[in-house]
Amino acid sequence: MSGMSGRAAQSQRALMGVRDLIVSGELRAGTRLSELTLVERLGISRTPLRAALAQLGQEGLVEAIPSGGYAVRSFSREEVIDAIELRGTLEGLALRLAAERGVAPARMGELTRLLEGIDEALKGDVADMNFDGYVDLNAAFHEKLWGLASQTIRREIERVTSLPFASPSAFLDKQANVEAFRRSLYGAQTQHRAMVEAIALREGSRAEALAREHARLARQNLEFVLDQDRSLIRRVPALSLVVG
Amino acid sequence: MSGMSGRAAQSQRALMGVRDLIVSGELRAGTRLSELTLVERLGISRTPLRAALAQLGQEGLVEAIPSGGYAVRSFSREEVIDAIELRGTLEGLALRLAAERGVAPARMGELTRLLEGIDEALKGDVADMNFDGYVDLNAAFHEKLWGLASQTIRREIERVTSLPFASPSAFLDKQANVEAFRRSLYGAQTQHRAMVEAIALREGSRAEALAREHARLARQNLEFVLDQDRSLIRRVPALSLVVG
């Protein structure tokens, strides 16, 4: 079996497969990843699997063992907080540069339209909002926002975001439809609007500060889960990797 | 030949070998990297070479070609500027967190001692400073500075810094001993002192701003080379990858 349709199809399959095994919690933090076991489980050969492990090592989801091979990484609360702060900082950089350098009106229009869509999803009160709709629109909004940055910076944002608990939709999984999270969405949308406005007004510093503060919502949600309601841990993907 | 001394010794050799070929300019921007050619040139087999290429792809020095394989990436002036801005932002984050969270006195002492060493190297005027000494001490200082950050953030800084022209010592290569660069070192040292002071005084915002501005020295040097004296391009490693 060689030269399948997509470019490096087996490697992609391996990457997704292993990532899924980790994020879903089937492979717990600290577990050593046996290549042969994974090869058998995923039905691929060692070469693309090793490529996937190397990539996951770069992403930070697994770490190299000095004596050889890889292990599922575990994250302390502080490390997760730093990863969130890191994302906020990078998004802040992206928005500051976008504001300073200017954004084409067409793109601003697309952002505004997404904002209106989110408003629509939030219509009504906490009980009967369209949570699933919000999740999708929020993801689309953030992606468009990143699209304002240059390739160099977008690449970094995407890398940091590949850590599942640092992503802006980490606590917006459809499985995590919890009132505590839903309540935070109104404030989030206020921040969305302010960010777009700051970019339109070329207020770089304000846009940067807003992006940082916006990312800290994830930190609030994280601390809520860890300190207030640990039962939610298994409803948020990859939070099983967080110890303490 | 298998299982040499270090962990993945051949892969390391491949990584350094290919990186050198690119940075030294032997492989020009846009060149397609033929695996067989490189294998022959470096005296290793395809497997570790492919691992190296994948890593260089992550670092951004090479880019994947849709139809397969990799090519040496080329960087526009804007992309280089963004990479420098990115480094400054990350270093700013590291310093801000260090200032906010506090640093053990022992570590502050090490930084102060390095500062004094740099002062010593700068003694005298522009003509008879100890340039080579500065280069080494500056590298050590920056590394210690990064060491203040958490692993999560340090990893990102190291990744961005792996782009040779974004590194803080990009224009401090011993081959690039040019008066224009030497003159900038006095201002740089003033910033070094201010950064350490800001951390000691827990002035997070100031430390962050200083780190950003400090990184922009690299931007100044870049623009000097590109606009004032292009003959320096071949004296600064990897600047041959910058087009325009």
Next chain:
DNA sequence: CTCTTGATTTCTGTATACAGGTGGTATTTT
């Protein structure tokens, strides 16, 4: 019973064989 030591088993890192696809070239056709 515990600790050390030796052998075995398993694993990773490396080399290489294989198959399909891509790009280039030469030939043919219009």
Next chain:
DNA sequence: AAAATACCACCTGTATACAGAAATCAAGAG
């Protein structure tokens, strides 16, 4: 002569074979 097509060489992605190094387990000594 220009364009289209068929053929060929090369190259990448994948699978697998191999060798040295760990880790594990068992047996023996203290």
